[in-house]
Amino acid sequence: MAAILSVRGLTKRFGGLTAVDSVDLDFESGRLHAIIGPNGAGKTTFFNLISGFLRPDEGRVEFNGQAISGLKTHQIARLGMSRTLQIKSVFNQLTVRENVWIAAQARLPSLHPFRPAARFKATDEKVERLLAEVGLTGLADRQAGTLSYGDMALLELSIALAAEPRLLLLDEPICGMSPQETVSTVEKIVELSKSIDIILIEHDMEVVFDIAQDIVVMAQGGVLARGNAREIAADERVREAYLGSDDDDEEAGDA
Secondary structure, X not given: OOEEEEEEEEEEEEOOEEEEEEEEEEEXXXXXXXXXXXXXXXXXXXXXXXXXXXXXXEEEEEEOOEEOOOOOHHHHHHHOEEEOOOOOOXXXXXXXXXXXXXXXXXXXXXXXXXXXHHHHHHHHHHHHXXXXXXXXXXXXXXXXXXXXXXXXXXHHHHHHHOOOOOEEEEEOOOOOOOHHHHHHHHHHHHHHOOOOEEEEEOOOHHHHHHHOOEEEEEEOOEEEEEEOXXXXXXXXXXXXXXXXXXHHXXXXXXX
């Protein structure tokens, strides 16, 4: 199957630190991908590079067969790539519905004071559909700044979906959620992956191993391993770098 995203030689340095080190990766369309790794492995920097938040020092990125290295974030978004952020970014003073409406309207070529009412009606209908899709209809009139962390994450997801993406990048989508919120959000991610290509960064290994069809392990800016859940769990390099080895467990028990 064709790759929805390809990177070659992708590199980013911050002073003397190489945050992403000559990474080569292809992400096939039609699979739910996950990127894991210890803190400082370069995962979020990798997301920032492919989504245009940062410019690479070296290498190239292709999205859906088109070179996107050097494009700005809004240009990449218009090509069909959306992402959520670790630090939630919404208009806290606006309602949930208003936040999604702005995102949905922004997809149109331009805002115009004399745009026919039918265009706004179409946006209104789209917003209601998105709110229902992520389970926020009951909170549509709630001020965004008063949402729980889990509901805030769902709002960010609906904002990302408003762009009608082909590829969705999720940066720790369930971080800070309650167990109940985690279950419902994970179910939503799996459901979305049937129609949208998804790459997620996540620290909850139980979730990753349960839902991801393809797992990339990063460490020290590079790709340490890649495979399915069984292969990654059995990889001794991964156990040592991220999951903890049997020796570590024994030492912890002796302590």
